[in-house]
Amino acid sequence: MPTQPAELTVHSSQPYNAEPPRTALADLDLTPVALFYHRNHAPETPRIDPATWTLRVDGRVERPATFSLGALRERFDEHDQVVTLQCAGNRRAGLAEVAELPGETPWGPGAVGTARWAGVRLADVLRDVGVDPAATDVELVGADVSEEPGAPEPYAVSVPLDKALAPEVLLAWSMNDAPLAEAHGAPVRVVVPGWIGARSVKWLERITVRDAPSTGHFQAVAYRLLPAGASPAPGRGVALGPLAVNADVLAPDDGAEVPAGPTRVTGYALAGGDRTVVRVDVSTDGGATWTQADLDPQAGRWSWRFWQVELDLPVGTSRVHARAWDSAAGVQPADPAELWNPKGYVNTSWAHVTLHAFGAADG
């Protein structure tokens, strides 16, 4: 059945930040590129000629090297992974209801998406240049320059060496079996499965192996979890890495009018790091009682897991809550107020939508 292409909600155009409506993400193992959220920090999208693009690999390595796209393709095997990217700011709007988050993009449910990414393993490239035994972190540097930090500098973050050497971390040139789009980081971006989206650096130009995390703004100041009373400063708080377990309702939409009676409610759940989703609970009585949703098989080890449940909705307004559990017994907390933090990251509070069910007579 042909579906209407959904419109993205554009939060800002420079930098371009946009998300799809929740219902556009429902039931599609792979999010079409046209529906994939955009999260940027620089006012301009870099336009890089793949023919002249190079990747510099340096720092604490035995043989610093520069690779062209052709050299990467020739020298290393191609691998692919189905991976869900989720912005640490996804669902921030729920935290902004607790207390103001001035200057932060008010993401709804759509700063998340899943794609098949193909490229080379970061581990293969690192082994090729030889990592110094003293190395601890791998800095990933893009081509875009944000206006956010005091001193303008290309987008730079890092991941610990052990994650950088994990087989799932890719330098990707393809998304959903098509060449990676400029907007999503062409010609080559990093994909760090199970970690916050901010570590999956787009428009990758340099990899520097270090004995400390990157001092870039988006590692040292932003994307860190601070206590509610603290203000961001270099090195303050905890750098976000592995995703915390999260879930959301994808359909029906929040505020939807539906016929009373059996109603299929669907959504996704996502666990981070080396955890997996093991259970999703759904409640229509504010969490007093819970029903377990059916879990679909995962499209990939690093992808979200869809869930579904049939609820018997009475005429009137129902609030549907959902929460996921991960394989380390991590569970989503009830209240966003418990999670509120000054940059508005990691809203993993119970998902909820309000549904208005009408009877045959009001139909």
Ligand SMILES: Nc1nc2c(c(=O)[nH]1)N[C@H]1C(S)=C(S)[C@@H](COP(=O)(O)O)O[C@H]1N2
């Ligand atoms: N070079 C660069 N890489 C980046 C960013 C950026 O602003 N510049 N944003 C990061 C963030 S915060 C997220 S959530 C993802 C978003 O990827 P997408 O725009 O392809 O969805 O890219 C990450 N990689």
Ligand SMILES: [Mo]
């Ligand atoms: Mo992000």
